[in-house]
Amino acid sequence: MKAIRILGRAIRDSFKSVFRNFSLSTAAIVCSSITLILVSVAMILSYNVENITKNLEHELTIVVYLNKETTEEQMNELKSSLENMENVDSYEYKSKDEWRLEMKNSSETLNSTLEYLEENPLLDSFIVRVKDVEHLKETSQEILKNDFVSSADYGEGMTENLISAFKVIEKVTIIVVIALILVTAFLISNTIKLTIFSRRNEIEIMRLVGASNISIRLPFIFEGLILGFLGGLIPVIFTIYGYVLLYDHFNGYVFSQLIELVEPFNFTIYISMILLGMGCIIGMFGSYRAVRKYLKI
Amino acid sequence: MNLIEVVNCYKTYNNGVTAVADLNLEIEKGEFVFVIGASGSGKSTLIKMLYREERPSKGKVIVGGINVAKLRNSKVYKLRRKLGIVFQDFKLLPKLTVYENVAFALESLGMKETEIRPKVLKALDSVGLKEKIRSFPNQLSGGEQQRVCIARAIVNDPKLLICDEPTGNLDPKISKEIVDILDKINKKSGTTIIMATHDKEIVNKMKKRVILLENGVLAEDNMKGSYKAHESN
Numbered sequence: 416m417k418a419i420r421i422l423g424r425a426i427r428d429s430f431k432s433v434f435r436n437f438s439l440s441t442a443a444i445v446c447s448s449i450t451l452i453l454v455s456v457a458m459i460l461s462y463n464v465e466n467i468t469k470n471l472e473h474e475l476t477i478v479v480y481l482n483k484e485t486t487e488e489q490m491n492e493l494k495s496s497l498e499n500m501e502n503v504d505s506y507e508y509k510s511k512d513e514w515r516l517e518m519k520n521s522s523e524t525l526n527s528t529l530e531y532l533e534e535n536p537l538l539d540s541f542i543v544r545v546k547d548v549e550h551l552k553e554t555s556q557e558i559l560k561n562d563f564v565s566s567a568d569y570g571e572g573m574t575e576n577l578i579s580a581f582k583v584i585e586k587v588t589i590i591v592v593i594a595l596i597l598v599t600a601f602l603i604s605n606t607i608k609l610t611i612f613s614r615r616n617e618i619e620i621m622r623l624v625g626a627s628n629i630s631i632r633l634p635f636i637f638e639g640l641i642l643g644f645l646g647g648l649i650p651v652i653f654t655i656y657g658y659v660l661l662y663d664h665f666n667g668y669v670f671s672q673l674i675e676l677v678e679p680f681n682f683t684i685y686i687s688m689i690l691l692g693m694g695c696i697i698g699m700f701g702s703y704r705a706v707r708k709y710l711k712i
Numbered sequence: 713m714n715l716i717e718v719v720n721c722y723k724t725y726n727n728g729v730t731a732v733a734d735l736n737l738e739i740e741k742g743e744f745v746f747v748i749g750a751s752g753s754g755k756s757t758l759i760k761m762l763y764r765e766e767r768p769s770k771g772k773v774i775v776g777g778i779n780v781a782k783l784r785n786s787k788v789y790k791l792r793r794k795l796g797i798v799f800q801d802f803k804l805l806p807k808l809t810v811y812e813n814v815a816f817a818l819e820s821l822g823m824k825e826t827e828i829r830p831k832v833l834k835a836l837d838s839v840g841l842k843e844k845i846r847s848f849p850n851q852l853s854g855g856e857q858q859r860v861c862i863a864r865a866i867v868n869d870p871k872l873l874i875c876d877e878p879t880g881n882l883d884p885k886i887s888k889e890i891v892d893i894l895d896k897i898n899k900k901s902g903t904t905i906i907m908a909t910h911d912k913e914i915v916n917k918m919k920k921r922v923i924l925l926e927n928g929v930l931a932e933d934n935m936k937g938s939y940k941a942h943e944s945n
């Protein structure tokens with residue numbers, strides 16, 4: 416009961432204090448809002464990139480064409496070496512006849528051209544899927560080392576570049592976000608510091624009459640928590656509204672069918688919870704720092 | 713039984729000043745003790761050690777069974793709850809009323825609202841301020857403000873009331889009123905009272921135990937002492 420009363424009074428005092436130092440509180444809240452909006456953007460971006468990358472990775476393959484004279488033995492040799500390669504996820508054999516059939520079906524002109532030729536000019540092949548597209552190049556080069564392999568091609572170009580661009584963006588945002596979190600924590604810490612100074616008489620009396628350390632410190636910790644939480648509300652609205660709008664605008668796809676956005680629900684709900692949680696943690700961390708530094712017991 | 717025991721106590725501040733040296737004292741429950749001495753003789757230092765604002769550098773200071781020298785910072789509140797403290801500057805919160813100022817002490821201990829009210833009213837009654845509970849500190853005279861402080865100090869029924877020059881800012885007539893209130897509290901509730909003072913008249917009139925400090929050393933300890941006992945002031 417007593418603990419609940421102390422808690423209740425701490426919460427009451429911290430709310431009072433947030434309103435009493437209105438301009439300072441607003442500055443801290445705005446700063447944490449900006450930070451958390453960026454965190455939200457970063458999370459939405461990186462989660463989508465991850466999702467897209469996963470989709471793309473599935474599409475990206477190495478097509479290994481074998482020389483015409485490749486023997487059965489060499490083919491087995493290649494199979495076992497593919498199996499031993501770390502980055503190879505799976506492979507399948509596709510004979511020249513299968514290719515021919517596929518080509519015939521795909522276009523009329525190709526069909527007639529292929530009809531005209533007596534011998535199948537195409538090559539037998541393996542289609543290799545990799546685990547990590549970033550090492551696509553190395554893997555294909557390694558396959559090419561076998562001298563009976565005529566070529567090992569992969570989708571060089573746009574998709575690959577897109578993925579690495581996304582990854583760079585992701586890293587940059589992470590750095591910016593960490594910097595902003597520190598700035599926000601510092602700003603909240605500073606706000607709490609000023610509240611501590613403005614209430615030093617009360618604190619002195621509380622100490623003299625024998626208030627426990629926790630009941631002296633709690634209001635300030637709560638104040639930080641409230642600032643952080645309030646700072647999280649705007650980003651939450653931004654996230655849910657903004658993402659639903661974005662999703663609807665693109666109809667769920669960007670550029671092509673390949674780049675599919677994550678559905679807004681429950682995705683945005685999870686992000687919102689993370690944002691509020693982060694707001695509270697940043698706020699509490701900031702006030703804890705101030706209390707440790709300026710409220711010596 | 714001794715409420716306070718000071719044994720071979722020394723206090724040297726960081727700047728090298730030794731404010732209290734080789735002090736030995738015993739104060740029983742229910743006593744009323746004046747601590748006198750010239751400015752800088754160590755009165756406040758002794759008082760501060762009693763409520764653990766300062767730690768003795770050497771020796772023991774035992775208050776209500778707690779050895780202050782060994783008390784950890786995080787446990788100081790346990791000692792403070794047994795004490796009431798009154799200062800020369802009143803340390804009232806200007807934005808709170810008289811009632812709220814006294815209630816603040818109990819609130820910060822987490823006491824129930826229904827328990828707080830009768831205690832606050834009783835404390836304010838015993839200092840004769842029941843009619844002023846809705847006033848703010850700046851609407852009160854110095855003597856009245858000091859009475860609020862006394863009410864705040866005794867509201868939780870402490871065993872020991874520590875006063876550091878409580879009449880330092882007041883004129884003689886009001887000073888006497890304050891000391892009479894302290895005397896009444898001492899007699900009525902058996903609260904032990906220690907009061908550091910410069911006030912010659914009061915000490916002479918009250919005929920209580922007087923402890924005289926000179927340069928941090930105990931110079932005299934008279935059960936029916938008077939200020940005449942020393943000429944250093």
Ligand SMILES: Nc1ncnc2c1ncn2[C@@H]1O[C@H](COP(=O)(O)OP(=O)(O)OP(=O)(O)O)[C@@H](O)[C@H]1O
Binds near residue numbers: 731751
């Ligand atoms: N925090 C401190 N740091 C360093 N020296 C101090 C401190 N407090 C007091 N002193 C020194 O200790 C000595 C005793 O001071 P103290 O305040 O105990 O005297 P006092 O008897 O209360 O004087 P007064 O009658 O003027 O209040 C003085 O020489 C003073 O300068």
Ligand SMILES: [Mg+2]
Binds near residue numbers: 755756757876
């Ligand atoms: Mg003094």
